[in-house]
Amino acid sequence: MQNNNKEIILVKDLVRSFVDGECITIVLKNISFSILEGEFVAIMGRSGAGKSTTLYQISLLDDPTSGEIILDGINTHDMNQEEKTQFRLNKLGYVFQDYSLMTDLTALENVALPLLMQGVDKKEAFLKAEGSLGEVGLSHVMDHVPSSLSGGEQQRVSIARAIVHNPKIIFADEPTANLDHISSLNVMEIFKNLNKNKGITIVMVTHEEEYKKVVDRVIHLDDGKII
Amino acid sequence: MFSQIISFIGYILVGLIAYYIIYLFIFVYKNTNSIRVGYFLAVRSIKRSNKMMTLAIISVMTATFLALIVVSGVMSGLIEGSVISFREKDLGDLVISPLDNKSVILNASDMIDLIKKDDRVAGYSPRYSGSGSIEANWKTLKSNDVANKRNVSFYGIDPVLEDSVTKLSANVKEGSWLTKEDASKYVLLGKEMVEKYSVASDIDPTLLRNVDPGAKVRIVVGSTTNEYIVKGIIVVKNQDIGQKVFFVDSELQRLENILPQNVNMIAVKLKPNVDPKSVKATLIANGFNNYAKIQTFEEGTPAFVNQMKQLFGIMGTMFGSIGIVVSAITLFIVIFINAITRRKQIGILKGIGINSFAIEFSYLFQAILYTAIGCIIGSLIVFLLIKPAIDAHPIDFPFSDGILVVDPVTTLIRVGIFMFIAMIAGYFPARMIVKRNTLDAILGR
Numbered sequence: 090m091q092n093n094n095k096e097i098i099l100v101k102d103l104v105r106s107f108v109d110g111e112c113i114t115i116v117l118k119n120i121s122f123s124i125l126e127g128e129f130v131a132i133m134g135r136s137g138a139g140k141s142t143t144l145y146q147i148s149l150l151d152d153p154t155s156g157e158i159i160l161d162g163i164n165t166h167d168m169n170q171e172e173k174t175q176f177r178l179n180k181l182g183y184v185f186q187d188y189s190l191m192t193d194l195t196a197l198e199n200v201a202l203p204l205l206m207q208g209v210d211k212k213e214a215f216l217k218a219e220g221s222l223g224e225v226g227l228s229h230v231m232d233h234v235p236s237s238l239s240g241g242e243q244q245r246v247s248i249a250r251a252i253v254h255n256p257k258i259i260f261a262d263e264p265t266a267n268l269d270h271i272s273s274l275n276v277m278e279i280f281k282n283l284n285k286n287k288g289i290t291i292v293m294v295t296h297e298e299e300y301k302k303v304v305d306r307v308i309h310l311d312d313g314k315i316i
Numbered sequence: 317m318f319s320q321i322i323s324f325i326g327y328i329l330v331g332l333i334a335y336y337i338i339y340l341f342i343f344v345y346k347n348t349n350s351i352r353v354g355y356f357l358a359v360r361s362i363k364r365s366n367k368m369m370t371l372a373i374i375s376v377m378t379a380t381f382l383a384l385i386v387v388s389g390v391m392s393g394l395i396e397g398s399v400i401s402f403r404e405k406d407l408g409d410l411v412i413s414p415l416d417n418k419s420v421i422l423n424a425s426d427m428i429d430l431i432k433k434d435d436r437v438a439g440y441s442p443r444y445s446g447s448g449s450i451e452a453n454w455k456t457l458k459s460n461d462v463a464n465k466r467n468v469s470f471y472g473i474d475p476v477l478e479d480s481v482t483k484l485s486a487n488v489k490e491g492s493w494l495t496k497e498d499a500s501k502y503v504l505l506g507k508e509m510v511e512k513y514s515v516a517s518d519i520d521p522t523l524l525r526n527v528d529p530g531a532k533v534r535i536v537v538g539s540t541t542n543e544y545i546v547k548g549i550i551v552v553k554n555q556d557i558g559q560k561v562f563f564v565d566s567e568l569q570r571l572e573n574i575l576p577q578n579v580n581m582i583a584v585k586l587k588p589n590v591d592p593k594s595v596k597a598t599l600i601a602n603g604f605n606n607y608a609k610i611q612t613f614e615e616g617t618p619a620f621v622n623q624m625k626q627l628f629g630i631m632g633t634m635f636g637s638i639g640i641v642v643s644a645i646t647l648f649i650v651i652f653i654n655a656i657t658r659r660k661q662i663g664i665l666k667g668i669g670i671n672s673f674a675i676e677f678s679y680l681f682q683a684i685l686y687t688a689i690g691c692i693i694g695s696l697i698v699f700l701l702i703k704p705a706i707d708a709h710p711i712d713f714p715f716s717d718g719i720l721v722v723d724p725v726t727t728l729i730r731v732g733i734f735m736f737i738a739m740i741a742g743y744f745p746a747r748m749i750v751k752r753n754t755l756d757a758i759l760g761r
Binding site for chain 2: 145150151170171174175177178179181183185189190191192193194198202203205206207208234250
């Protein structure tokens with residue numbers, strides 16, 4: 090679902106290379122693209138094409154070698170690490186392939202964490218977290234620790250954590266890769282609804298061709314270039 | 317000039333402390349939210365951590381506290397026991413001795429009269445001193461044998477007055493205490509000259525052998541030799557008393573031709589909670605400082621005792637410091653391993669927007685908590701178990717009854733140092749891991 094024509098992600102001449110001794114590997118080769126606010130975009134390509142690397146750059150988890158990334162109108166080039174952390178907290182949400190939940194925390198505590206960091210009152214944070222878990226159909230496992238949940242449930246907790254603070258963009262890195270078919274469809278359904286009903290921009294890395302029909306647009310990568 | 321420099325440095329220090337306190341308040345105010353989240357993470361981490369691991373960390377902290385407080389406390393207590401023995405069994409609370417250029421206390425009778433009337437005084441003992449030699453077993457001596465003889469110093473005492481100060485009668489382990497009537501017949505011997513009791517029994521050939529109460533000894537003073545019966549052996553861990561032969565005062569006056577007013581020393585015991593300085597001040601106000609050296613126990617303590625106190629204090633601090641370093645390294649390793657095994661989780665926390673200080677604070681809080689629990693348990697063990705036990709049964713050292721010296725202020729200072737070092741040991745490993753690249757941490761590379 091597209092709300093308007095505002096470019097919420099603007100990438101210009103992005104290069105990411107890795108140095109290992111004398112060997113330099115250029116993973117992203119001058120790529121430029123933009124994503125509009127409210128778009129549901131999939132980044133696809135062969136293994137090693139640079140899909141995840143692109144996601145890590147635009148989600149501010151990694152620093153590009155060169156190029157510019159403008160998120161929600163803000164050029165992130167000059168941000169220091171703490172500013173990037175703050176930006177991620179307030180404007181971005183993440184769903185990782187391996188769920189990446191805090192093992193010491195219950196589902197509810199995992200989801201409430203970003204709100205607590207934002208300074209939301211504890212009671213209010215837990216109420217909102219309950220709401221988010223309800224949105225992904227997990228009201229019944231709020232007090233469970235991740236190890237007692239199935240993969241699909243853990244991924245839904247991860248989604249609840251990603252949306253609890255009303256981010257502008259959700260980044261998802263192969264969110265269904267570790268899930269069975271039913272759970273995968275469930276997760277994709279949740280993403281679709283979030284995009285459609287809340288207008289959240291979603292950028293998802295996937296290699297599953299069948300999700301092409303779910304998303305608004307696909308950015309194809311091959312050998313570090315957009316094709 | 318010097319005092320001005322000291323004042324200037326003082327102002328700078330006060331300024332710096334004020335600056336850091338203000339800085340700390342501002343820092344805490346600015347980071348309230350990070351502290352809140354750090355606390356939230358720390359509490360959950362502790363609640364759901366491996367209980368055995370937590371127990372092991374707290375045990376290490378408790379052991380360190382004990383090493384820090386007990387080892388140095390026993391080291392100090394070793395000497396303190398000796399100091400207490402000097403006070404209770406020898407010198408008293410106030411020591412009056414001849415002026416530096418005199419051999420006896422002048423105007424002693426008047427001074428004793430004043431002391432006697434002072435209701436702050438619990439007891440006093442005028443002492444006469446002398447020296448000579450003592451010999452045992454001379455009757456069984458064969459022609460080629462070396463005489464069982466040694467040089468000794470004497471105390472001439474009034475048995476009743478002496479006991480009111482030192483209660484040495486309780487330390488006569490064999491035989492009994494002197495009475496006025498014993499003057500020409502009996503003496504008491506300090507244990508260090510008797511082979512059976514001396515700590516030097518294996519190395520000192522001049523110790524008196526086969527000497528028990530009832531045994532005869534021959535005492536030579538000047539050119540006079542007299543025989544006495546040993547009435548008892550004074551067994552006290554005080555090298556000074558242990559080396560003395562005790563006569564009834566009139567007998568030593570006779571042997572050494574001492575006039576009764578020529579007292580060599582007056583030991584004064586004061587009632588509880590009386591400040592020795594106030595009694596000293598009274599004596600000085602009456603002009604007796606012109607006739608004798610009037611010192612409180614602390615002033616009159618032999619210099620070597622104070623030096624030993626300092627030395628053992630330093631040694632105790634050294635052992636305690638080694639304990640702190642070992643525990644700091646242990647805590648560093650524990651927190652480092654804890655943080656490195658949670659590197660991915662730390663990466664995720666950073667990834668979802670939890671700032672570095674919140675994560676670091678969670679580890680810092682754990683270090684503080686473990687250390688505080690260790691200190692509390694350690695304090696309970698020290699103050700409810702070890703100290704009462706040692707007070708009731710002092711440690712049996714050869715030269716003193718060792719006690720445990722734990723004073724609350726020093727303990728608090730050491731706990732403060734321990735906490736500070738534990739904070740550093742807890743904070744830096746977390747910081748090292750948190751500083752690493754977020755994505756590398758998440759991806760575990």
